[in-house]
Amino acid sequence: MKQNKFTLRGLIILFMIGMTLITTVLMMFLFANFDIRINEHTTLIKNPYLWLAVFMVIVIVFFMILVLLINKYIFDPIFAMKRAAEHIKSGNLNYPIQYKADNEIGDFCNEFDKMRVRLRDTILEQHEIEKRRKRLIASITHDLRTPLTSIKGYVEAIQDGIVKDQETYEKYLSTIAEKADHLNHLIDDLSVYTKQELGEFTLNLERVNSGKILASYFDHKVDEFKYSNIDLILYKPFISTFINVDPYRFNQILENLIGNAKKYAHTKIEVRTKVVNYHLQIAIQDDGDGIPQDVLASIFDPFFMVNKVKDQKEKGGSGLGLAIVKQLTERHEGKITVESNVDEGTTFVLDFPLDI
Known part of the structure; x- marks a missing residue:
């Protein structure tokens, strides 16, 4: 059985009560056993017993104020952190610390609360990773089979x-x-x-000429489209400037986007380049069915498919292609945007900063 013990606050309060009682008893003893009065022979200011009594009163008031300050600025935040810790222990990571004073203890409580928020976000991130892992296993099983x-x-x-x-x-x-x-x-x-x-992915970045690397990739791609019912329309010459990319991964980005456009295009795919605000932009446009606006923001999510059954069965999609394109583009400090209209087609725009 756990023994009862005084809390720190209880010990300080008990100490103060003891000090008050001792001082009071001592003053009563002095007044009861000594003739403490003001007469013609002893003035007020020279009476030593009165000075002692005043000193005792000052000490008592001082300690009472000290207890109030300790309670407000130390014990209140300690109890606030204790309540928050109990909630964290029970699994509730959404309980904030209420103490918000602008002092050292307040800063400590604020850092403790940041730790709570970080712990909550980490757990949520782990849950999301676990969900993705399960979806990845399911997707691998289907896509490889x-x-x-x-x-x-x-x-x-x-x-x-x-x-x-x-x-x-x-x-x-x-x-x-x-x-x-x-x-x-x-x-x-x-x-x-x-x-x-x-977090084990690395890039072998090189300063390359955009015109040359694009021409090299699409020169091979043109031959592939000769035997397709889709026309690959290239608006040459490609912009010739310098970008800092991993050539293999840059080609992989293009391969995924061109392969995706080829799956959904009806008659043609168009490729254009331009420079805007010291960024190279590569636009890949198809004339397919387009993507509904309500799902457009989700197309870069892993395993997302507009029509999962149709895409897997007819198009051979895994739902990872666009997610990988986005990841690789952002690793190159670039970005990818998409515009689409139903029955009109879809345009993906790659944006890479120039290396000048």
Whole structure:
């Protein structure tokens, strides 16, 4: 059984009461046993007993004021922090410390409250990370199973001798290669995303010419679009200036945006560049169905899809592409914005500061 004990406040109050009682008893003893009076032989100012009594009264008043000050400026904030700590212990991290005095103790309470807020935010962040982890596992399971199932089906068809002619055989091999590329892209996206979440992602930044790196990327992309029903329209020459980027990750940003536009465009994709306020802007515009305004702000969220079932089944999306684009762009101290109108299309604008 826990023994009862006096609190610090109780001990100080008990001490003050004892001091008051002792002083009072002493004064009564003096007045009762000595002839303390003012007469013709002893003036008021020379009476030593009266001076003693005045001194005792001053001491009592002083200690009473001291107790009040200690109670107000020390014990009140201590009890406020104690109540807050009890709430924190019980899991309530939304209980603020009420003591807000402009002094050292008030500053200490303020820092304690900041610690509470930081602890609350950290726990909420951990819960969010855990939710993302579970969603990531679910997404990996689905996204990897789909192309793997297709590859397995085509391989089994070839092994079982179902494929008889060379044309079908080459078509199956082409499909297998396409699904393998899709798997590789998914794995790369997942790798980038998880490294970003863990804080283990690094960039190899270089000062590069924007015109050259854009021309190099799109020269290869033009060949790919020759066999597509989508026209890739490039407004050349690209702006030639200097930006500080990781060339591989810069191309990955473009690859994700162009690949995304290709999935949803009807007939064309247009690419433009310009410089605004010492920033290089790269606009990628498609003429697809567009994105509804009520979900436009969420498209950069991990695993978000406007139409999840359709996007995964028909478009092969994982919901990570745009999230990765945003992460990579911001790691380059840039930003990405989007404008979209239903039935008109969508425009993504990359914005990178110039290195001049």
